[in-house]
Amino acid sequence: MIAWRYLRARRAEGGVSVMTWISLVGIALGVMALVATLAVRAGFRAEFVDTILGANAHVSVSRATWVDGDGVASRAIPDAGALAASIREIPGVTRAAPIIRGQAMVTAGDRSNVAEIYGITLDDLKAIPRIASSEEAMGDIERFDEGMAVGLGIARDLGIAVGDRVKVIQPNGTKTAFGTSPRVNAYEVVYIFSAGRWDIDRTRIYLPYAEAEPFFNRERGADEIEVFVADPEAIEAYAPQLYQTGGDGTLLWTWKDASSAFLNALSIEDDVMFVILALIVLIAALNITSGLVMLVKNKGRDIGILRTMGLTEGSILRVFFLCGAFVGVIGTIAGVILGCLLALNIDGIMSAINYATGGGAWDPSVRGIYRLPAELRGWDIFRAVTLSLVLSFVVTIFPARRAARMNPVEALRYE
Known part of the structure; x- marks a missing residue:
């Protein structure tokens, strides 16, 4: 008082x-x-x-360089489908998808840009939260097999919209007796997404897996397997089983490794x-x-x-x-x-x-x-x-x- x-x-x-x-x-x-x-x-x-977790793999599984029977060095995963199925059996793994990755030039009219292109199936694309559930998405993701999905940043840079056709140029294209000639394909933009990150929207394009495989000369197999888990914060706990399932030469790159700094x-x-x-x-x-x-x-x-x-x-x-x-x-x-x-x-x-x-x-x-x-x-x-x-x-x-x-x-x- x-x-x-x-x-x-x-x-x-x-x-x-x-x-x-x-x-x-x-x-x-x-x-x-x-x-x-x-x-x-x-x-x-x-x-x-x-x-990061909504648009990227929680951990990427890849292979170290190996030499096939013809003496050709490669980092491809020839048994990617079977390996992805085995990884899905690991407790806590929610999704595993073979991916083809490559860079190419994209042009529309007199504008051009460099993009990071992911080859992926429709079902796997629909399972990526930030891509399939994008608030600013335009177009129909169900038509993905008929064209490609483009980040909102690239779409703005090129001045394109859903329904436009975009040329994709890959320097390491067809090998002929006169050397390697660039491969040029045109695809319809069927879906435009925003992942919520400026760098992803401005660089990423998704192509159907069946189309990306011959376009990037990946007939030997996928480049990596994207793995998503139930508890991304404890991603290190999944490493032993992933190494065991992947076998010798397995390489892991987690989301924490990519963003640790x-x-x-x-x-x-x-x-x-x-x-x-x-x-x-x-x-x-x-x-x-x-x-x-x-x-x-x-x-x-x-x-x-x-x-x-x-x-x-x-x-x-x-x-x-x-x-x-x-x-x-x-x-x-x-x-x-x-x-x-x-x-x-x-x-x-x-x-x-x-x-x-x-x-x-x-x-x-x-x-x-x-x-x-x-x-x-x-x-x-x-x-x-x-x-x-x-x-x-x-x-x-x-x-x-x-x-x-x-x-x-x-x-x-x-x-």
Whole structure:
């Protein structure tokens, strides 16, 4: 009761309401920034990983170079269909599909681009979430065997739409007595997709497997087998069985191998951001110390009277400790509420900023993804709340002990 009375005291009564409000607002803003930043970092990583796992294999199985009976070196998987069937039997594997991969030039009218082309069957293409369930998809994926599926970025670069025909040029084409002549085929665009990643949409094209096999001279077999698992985060646990099933010469390339540098950079940045924002909360919490020091000075007479009435040092310490604790708790609650509101509306806020700046605030070619998501996680909120409360309580101890140790005789000497 005494602590709450002191916090509500007007300045004319010896209170420090202005300092109290400054401390409370500072902590609230610091916690808000911490909660919102942690949510954005978590959402960015989740979106980035989801676009990787939703459009790429969780692990690619390939073969080391081997020499056939004719002395020709190759990395093809001649028994790709049987190997894919064996891999599907591994517990936790949800899908395994033979893939042909190659690069080629694509042209439409007077525009051209270089694309990474995947040879795949219709059923396997429909099983890729980010491709088959693309929100910005155009055309009919069921007609895939009649043409090809093109990324939205390539379609924009070439200025093509569903129904247009695109030439695909492969340099290592038909071998003749006069050398190797490029192979040029024309395909109808039957499906345009957006995988949610700028680099995939701008480089990827899917061709029917039966068409890609002769086009890239892959009669010997598939280039690799794309494997999808139930728990991508634990992809390393599947490695022993994949090696055993693939046999000698099996090579594995997981999604973590492909993105390890970026994921490690995100983890380091998360830790650095948490430390920096923790310092901001600490600076805000130090205002509580300033306010309590002033409060103790103004309430010296009250302390002396309370002590002479029988209050112990521990009781006086608790009174002023609660003064600082109230500020920390109320500021933390307000900061969490504001931080959650900011995180839930961050996509709309960034869209408005991006619109106001002419598209310069969020460049997909730099960030890789098209939007800035946020993901509120209980652990992140718990960390922010714990940090704020601990700092608020710790900085309160010094002025509270100073008040508790005040000599009542000295406090009342000049009263």
